[in-house]
Amino acid sequence: MLTMGVDIGSASSKVVILKDGKDILAGVVVPVGTGTSGPTRALQQALEMAKVSKSDISKVVVTGYGRMTFKEADEQVSEITCHAKGVHHLVPSARTIIDIGGQDAKVIKLDEHGYVTNFVMNEKCAAGTGRFLEVMARVLEVSVSDLQELGDQAENIVPISSTCTVFAESEVISQLAAGQKSADVVAGIHQSVARRVAGLAGRVGLTPDVVMTGGVAQNGGVVKALERELKVPIVVAPKSQLTGAIGAALIAYEKISKR
Numbered sequence: 001m002l003t004m005g006v007d008i009g010s011a012s013s014k015v016v017i018l019k020d021g022k023d024i025l026a027g028v029v030v031p032v033g034t035g036t037s038g039p040t041r042a043l044q045q046a047l048e049m050a051k052v053s054k055s056d057i058s059k060v061v062v063t064g065y066g067r068m069t070f071k072e073a074d075e076q077v078s079e080i081t082c083h084a085k086g087v088h089h090l091v092p093s094a095r096t097i098i099d100i101g102g103q104d105a106k107v108i109k110l111d112e113h114g115y116v117t118n119f120v121m122n123e124k125c126a127a128g129t130g131r132f133l134e135v136m137a138r139v140l141e142v143s144v145s146d147l148q149e150l151g152d153q154a155e156n157i158v159p160i161s162s163t164c165t166v167f168a169e170s171e172v173i174s175q176l177a178a179g180q181k182s183a184d185v186v187a188g189i190h191q192s193v194a195r196r197v198a199g200l201a202g203r204v205g206l207t208p209d210v211v212m213t214g215g216v217a218q219n220g221g222v223v224k225a226l227e228r229e230l231k232v233p234i235v236v237a238p239k240s241q242l243t244g245a246i247g248a249a250l251i252a253y254e255k256i257s258k259r
């Protein structure tokens with residue numbers, strides 16, 4: 001039996017096709033999110049990758065910030081529930097999830113069965129989210145996928161004192177103009193994201209294992225900076241950007257199996 005999970009974020013659209021609740025036949029990320037052609041393109045690409053048609057899919061669950069806009073799903077489920085389901089499936093020892101996406105950051109606590117026991121979310125401000133990194137990457141004239149490598153070359157950390165993204169952007173421009181090395185500035189940018197998310201995590205506390213998901217988990221520089229701030233090791237979820245969509249596809253499978 002085939003089920004589909006769709007995760008429409010602010011920055012990207014993700015689609016997963018799952019066979020019998022375990023085998024991933026397709027996992028697609030299109031780097032544009034809600035309000036764009038991203039969801040439709042991700043859906044088409046996933047069907048092509050799995051070599052199936054939409055009518056072969058028994059149930060589609062959609063999640064993410066843009067879930068209300070996706071008409072081809074049978075059901076909508078919150079991102080918190082889907083990330084918890086996806087992470088529990090991939091890393092059963094996870095008790096805390098840190099999810100940093102395009103325009104929000106969440107810390108989710110879960111029990112040994114994968115049920116959510118608590119969560120906190122920052123959705124009011126770009127600081128501590130993927131958008132902050134996108135803004136800074138543009139100033140540095142690099143791609144977000146280059147930030148890790150650049151930050152790895154840092155000899156010092158140039159601290160970014162502004163928490164506001166707009167002021168932090170001006171600060172980065174000034175630091176570069178003053179001759180600071182871009183690698184050192186990137187280290188400061190990663191530290192800024194980590195501090196912000198660590199503050200959020202402090203509100204619910206951390207229980208190991210701590211697992212990171214979302215697009216920003218692909219930036220090892222942020223992961224390392226967070227480990228330094230939180231003083232705990234962090235496991236990066238496999239297919240970190242797809243965990244919400246994997247969770248959605250698993251929920252679709254469970255709902256059908258229960259019938």
Ligand code: ADP
Pocket residue numbers: 008009010011012013033064100101102103104129130131133134144145146214215216217218219241
């Ligand atoms: P959302 O679900 O909110 O749309 P994602 O979980 O897809 O967001 O995360 C998007 C963020 O992930 C981007 O803003 C960017 O900072 C980061 N990102 C995306 N791709 C990469 C990559 N290849 N390397 C490093 N960071 C990435």
